[in-house]
Amino acid sequence: MPSSSSFPPAVLVGVQLPGVSDIEHAADLAELGRLVHTLGYEVVATVSQRRESVAAGTVLGTGKLQELARLTGGSGNVPTGAPSRKSKARERWEAGEEELSEEAAEEEAEEEPEEGEGMVPPTVTPRVVVVDHELSPSQLSNLERATGAQVLDRTGVIVDIFHRHARSREARMQVEIARLNYLAPRMRESTGSRERQQGRGSGDSAMELDRRKIRDRLAELREGLAAIQQDQEQRRYARRDQLRVALVGYTNAGKSSLMRAMTGSEVLVADQLFATLDTTVRALQPETRPRILVSDTVGFIQKLPHDLVASFRSTLDEALEASLLLYVVDASDPTWEAQLEVTRSVLREIGAENVPSRLLFNKADRLSPEAREALLQQHPEAIVLSAHSPEDVAALRLKVMEFFEGSMTEAELVIPYARQGRIGEVYENARVLSEEFDEHGRKLKIRALPAAIAKLTHAFGK
Ligand SMILES: Nc1nc2c(ncn2[C@@H]2O[C@H](COP(=O)(O)OP(=O)(O)OP(=O)(O)O)[C@@H](O)[C@H]2O)c(=O)[nH]1
Ligand SMILES: [Mg+2]
Known part of the structure; x- marks a missing residue:
């Protein structure tokens, strides 16, 4: 520093x-x-x-x-x-x-x-x-x-911050679209005589382009982005039968810290606004049966430029498709209520308000016992925790597992001996309750999401 x-x-x-x-x-x-x-x-x-x-x-x-x-x-x-x-x-x-x-x-x-x-x-x-x-x-x-x-x-x-922090190809393209959209109307009104119109780093190269070039570039970017997004959609489709939880919330609330603690991944944690611009997906650790995937997402802020919301929509689609949203709130911030309202309204805007959710009051280590108590009184259903406390994170893991337990059902599966090599797929997508062996193969009693049961049944036969 x-x-x-x-x-x-x-x-x-x-x-x-x-x-x-x-x-x-x-x-x-x-x-x-x-x-x-x-x-x-x-x-x-x-x-x-x-x-x-x-x-x-x-x-x-x-x-x-x-x-x-x-x-x-x-x-x-x-x-x-x-x-x-x-x-x-x-x-x-x-x-x-x-x-x-x-x-x-x-x-x-x-x-x-x-x-x-x-x-x-x-x-x-x-x-x-x-x-x-x-x-x-x-x-x-x-x-x-x-x-x-x-x-x-x-x-x-x-x-500018988004521009600096964008890492993946997708995020870079999204940010460039937002920048061009931001710059284009400003260029239209100016006669081009002013230098540094948009200030440091936010438009030097864009200023050299005329409007037509901007339009062409935008079209090119949108096309490139559409291809990447199609890829992602396929990957998401492949994960549809998995248990998925997404961390959403105001910027700097501690989403990536929780992601790290819950999954053991090395995602970036920083005391900065918009440290994370890409969605990361990792399995909850210690791994559960079936495993649960956790997504870290871009943070929100009040007065978020509309174009930026639009350009990060695909990143947020990840949240839309989760079965459970964890709304992460920095409970130590005096303006947390306004921040939570911003989070709620952006999620409403993208149509995610009906996804089941839990409220997480993070950074509880910075609260007095009275303040903690007051939060729980106000929101009895919420979870008050610190991303820095291993016990709190372990308790959160149990709560998440409990949530998914309700949406799983039981079924029987017979794996022919010839297909034993693919047994790992079963263990990843389901919890095996019992197993027996007979002349047809390995007979399993499993517990999993209905979609996962359908997929496994299709793959191995009854
Ligand atoms: N004291 C305390 N600090 C925390 C806690 N959780 C996160 N932090 C700190 O808060 C800052 C932001 O944490 P991040 O995990 O990067 O927050 P984020 O929500 O991912 O932020 P963006 O990606 O920028 O939207 C970092 O300095 C963390 O160390 C917590 O439970 N207690
Ligand atoms: Mg982050």
């Missing part, structure tokens, strides 16, 4: 809209800070403003913009209209004293708050401005001119 001074300094910019509480706003900015940190920047300052809406031209009002420009060493000059007088109602709302009524909001077009909201000036000059809202090309351009710094928006940051 490099020392913090080697990270390029960045300043965060957020607008607190009416209806967003102080706590929610602070959590939003904290999350943006973690995204920016994951991308390799150090957050040295935050500029935040209460506004009725994000300013069409420059996101912030002129006064706040100048404050931002002072931090970054920019001119603060932007082509906006002259600021108008601030209403008394707005002054009170901005001071946090009351809700802003619609009439009061309409009273004036632009406001100009002066107070610094307790901001400590950074000792280094931020070279990057990261805005917690999606920016239009003209907002981006105005902000770059006023601040003299590189400007990124939240979507751009997420797309």
